[in-house]
Amino acid sequence: MKCPACQNELHEIVVAGIKVQACRGECGGLWFDRFQFKKIQALKPGIGQSLLTIERAEGVKIYRGAEHTCPACETTLLYRHFFSVDGNAEINQCSKCRGFWIDLAGLAKLQSLPTSQIKQAVEKYFETVINEKISGMRLLHDDMAQQAQILIWILQFLCPEDQWEG
16 A cells, blocks of 8 residues: 555554554555544544654655545545644545545654643644534534544544543
8 A cells, every 4th residue: 555645655553453554754644444443432542642653754744736546445536624734734535435544743743842842732733623624524514524523533542642632
């Protein structure tokens, strides 16, 4: 499977029984297939926080100006749910297989802040992503509201557990 952002080979990483395809050594994006969503929902928030510290190439950040194909389907274009230059984040989904491509480089970068600053920075990051981006998805229609809920489960899975207040 190839990274939709930089075409690097994706590597499977298993965390708490959740299989994630990661762009290790390049952009650091993560692919979650739909078969992992129910498992993620049942886990304690923060279990997947180690995925935020996977090896990333310094300075590699590829924002999609053009459409890219799903790494699993290889024929379906990814739909961008949201993109933030300020938050250094991008979340896309395949309309066919329902998998999510998630690049949370901004959240990963917050982990390198001094310990005293991390909690507040992470809270602000999640407030922006959830309240400003994902909350708008819930208003569109039921299917989009379901996708927004799945995104919240994924974010809870990734966020450092002592900083999640959702």
